[in-house]
Each structure stands twice: as structure tokens, then as C-alpha cells.
Amino acid sequence: MAPTAFTPRADPLRELLDAVDDELAAYVRRKFPDEARESFPRAVRTKAADCCVQWAQFASKRKMNPAALAMEVATEFQAELDARANAGETRGTIVSCAAAGVYLNMSLNRPKVFEMALRSVASQGETFGHTDAAKGKRVIIEHTSSNPNAPLHIGNLRNVMIGAHLARLMKACGHDAKEAFYVNDLGAQIGLTALAYTRVYDKLEPYMKIDHWIGAMYAVMNTCQELQQVGVKPGDLEDACKAGKDAVDALMQKSLAAVAGDEKKTKGVEEYFDIYQDLRERFEKMMVVMLEDIRTIDDIKVEAGKLNFADE
Incomplete structure (x- = not known):
């Protein structure tokens, strides 16, 4: 028997459920001809x-007994399905039902379900x-973010798998997802956080949960450090952001x-132009204050290292 012709849709589950709804609605119209289409x-x-x-x-x-109605529907609908099968008609999506x-519990035409799914996969390829x-x-x-101060173990590999697959899933859902691998570089993270904190603590009261506040400061300072590593002055980017999109694009x-x-x-x-702008959308008030001082730091990495050394 030749396969049923249809154009695969992006969501084969939606395609399947719509087919079930259509067949059920057709039966309801026959049983209740004066009723408008209902969703069940x-x-x-x-x-x-x-x-x-x-x-x-x-x-x-x-004003009907729902259990009695379900039993009546199941009996009549099943009789229709059996009659079509005995007449040699092509089976629809619903092949049997019971109250x-x-x-109303329904069993579906498995070959047709698989056909819908496989055709959608073949049609959409990697975007399925x-x-x-x-x-x-x-x-x-x-x-990932393995700790270089301790031996690597199977848990590190587990984190790689979970993180990488989560990123793929989020990208498949439409997110602009970026993956980051932060190294616990013998206290470098602490140094960056401390450096950021010294630029803000006496100028701006926290306006979010304190752990979020400190995390945001670290994210901003780390991004500014990464910008310096690729030859971009954070102060120049901040000025461009204030000037507008054309200035950012030009820089x-x-x-x-x-x-x-x-x-x-x-x-x-x-990458870090995008991250900086994203952080600025979320923490602009904080970043305006931080950048007043950060723009005067020639090498953030060195300054953070000095704080680490002083603490030791």
C-alpha cells in the first residue's frame, strides 16, 4: 500500500494530535449534527x-451522565472502526477505543505514527x-571548570557531558547560548571579585541579593579582563555603548x-562584545560606576594578582 501523502510539519506530535482530534470531531458531528466542533x-x-x-x-x-456517554461513544465509535477495517478501508489514526x-482511551495506528515521525526527521534533518x-x-x-589544585576524576567528565548537552538543548530551543569554561586559576577568580568589589562597595548599595551582586561584579570584571586580552579597552566599549549601536559596531x-x-x-x-552588552542590559547601574575606575586600569589581570598576593 502506498504511503499516505502529506507534508511533514515541524512538530510531528502536533500533527498526530491534530489527526486524532479531526477523526474524533468527525464522529461527534455524525452523532451530534447540531453541535459546533468541541475540543476535548x-x-x-x-x-x-x-x-x-x-x-x-x-x-x-x-446534562448527560459522563460515564454513560463515554461508554456509548466507545461502543459506537469502535463499531465504526471495525466496520471500516472489515470493508478493507485504509485505517485512520485511531484504531481502537474503550471507555x-x-x-475514552484510544489506541493509535503505530505504523502511521512512526511514518509521521520519520518523515518529519527526513524532511528537517538536523533541525528536527x-x-x-x-x-x-x-x-x-x-x-567543565576543573579544579587544577586537585586530581581530575570521572565527575569532571560528567560535568562536561551535562554542560555541553544542556547548551545544545538550549540552542535548539532558540536561546543564544554561549559556553564558558572558568578555571579556578589559583585564586584568580577571588582576585577579580575583590578588585571589582573595591570599585563599588563605597559608591553603590547592593540592589539585588548579595550573592547575585558579587557574582555580577565578578562577571563584569572578568569580561573586562577578557576584552583587554584581545586588545579592547573596556572604557572605549562603555563609551561606545553610551553613544549607540553605530558606535559599538564601528568599535x-x-x-x-x-x-x-x-x-x-x-x-x-x-564573544566578549556580546557578553559585555548583555551584562550592561542587566547591570547598567553597577557597570557605570565600575567603569569609572576600570577604564583607568591598564592591566586588570595584574591588578587582581596584586590583591591576591597582598592577601596571602
Whole structure:
């Protein structure tokens, strides 16, 4: 038998459920010809059926006993399905049904279900299962981040797998997801956090939870340090952000030209321009204060190291 012709949709589950709804609605129109099309609430009863709908709401509107109606529907609908099968007609999406209280449990045409899914996979290729539901949302996923002060172990590999796969899942959902690997570089993180704190603590009261506040300061200072590593002055980028998008784009092109031929630095310029702007959208008040001092620091990494050395 030739396969049923249809155009695969992005969501084969939606395609399947729509087909179930259409077949059920066609039966309801035959039984209740004066009724407008209704939607039937689905229930999660995967042990009892492939798909399940409940008739309580439908019956209540018509002052009918829902369990009795479900039994009547199951008996009549199953009789129709059997008659079509005996007549040699092509099976639809629903192949059998049975009542269970107010529920109608339905078994589906497995070959047709698989056909829908496989055709969608073949049609969409690597984009199968993707969505743009989170389009426009940015997220940084930190993973791996092994501690060089201790031996590597299987847990480190586990973190790599979880982080990398989470990033892929979020990208598939439409997120602008970037992956970061923070190294516990013998206290470098503490130094950066302390350096940031000295620039803010007496000038601005925390306006968020204290752990979020300190984390945000570290993120800003680390981003400014990374910008310096690829030849971008954080103060110049802050001025460009204040001036507008054209100024930011112009500074990026200038910065990219300065590192042309260096793939690692080129990637760093693009990545940390984006991260800086994202942080600025979230923590602008803090960053305006921090950048007043940060723009005067020639080498953030060296200054953070000095604080670490002083603490030791």
C-alpha cells in the first residue's frame, strides 16, 4: 500500500494530535449534527492508552451522565472502526477505543505514527526537534571548570557531558547560548571579585541579593579582563555603548581589524562584545560606576594578582 501523502510539519506530535482530534470531531458531528466542533481535554493515562480524552465537560453542558456517554461513544465509535477495517478501508489514526469511567482511551495506528515521525526527521534533518520559542534570550552556560589544585576524576567528565548537552538543548530551543569554561586559576577568580568589589562597595548599595551582586561584579570584571586580552579597552566599549549601536559596531570592526589573522582573538572580540552588552542590559547601574575606575586600569589581570598576593 502506498504511503499516505502529506507534508511533514515541524512538530510531528502536533500533527498526530491534530489527526486524532479531526477523526474524533468527525464522529461527534455524525452523532451530534447540531453541535459546533468541541475540543476535548486530554488526560495523561499512558499506561491505559496511547491517547485519552475525558467527556465530563462535554456531558455536563448537555446534562448527560459522563460515564454513560463515554461508554456509548466507545461502543459506537469502535463499531465504526471495525466496520471500516472489515470493508478493507485504509485505517485512520485511531484504531481502537474503550471507555474507562468518563475517559475514552484510544489506541493509535503505530505504523502511521512512526511514518509521521520519520518523515518529519527526513524532511528537517538536523533541525528536527528545534524551536524558536526562546528566540532573543541569551544565556551563558558554564561547565567543565576543573579544579587544577586537585586530581581530575570521572565527575569532571560528567560535568562536561551535562554542560555541553544542556547548551545544545538550549540552542535548539532558540536561546543564544554561549559556553564558558572558568578555571579556578589559583585564586584568580577571588582576585577579580575583590578588585571589582573595591570599585563599588563605597559608591553603590547592593540592589539585588548579595550573592547575585558579587557574582555580577565578578562577571563584569572578568569580561573586562577578557576584552583587554584581545586588545579592547573596556572604557572605549562603555563609551561606545553610551553613544549607540553605530558606535559599538564601528568599535567592533576596528577591534576585529586589529586582530585580523588571529582566529582565537577574533572569536574573543566577537564573544566578549556580546557578553559585555548583555551584562550592561542587566547591570547598567553597577557597570557605570565600575567603569569609572576600570577604564583607568591598564592591566586588570595584574591588578587582581596584586590583591591576591597582598592577601596571602
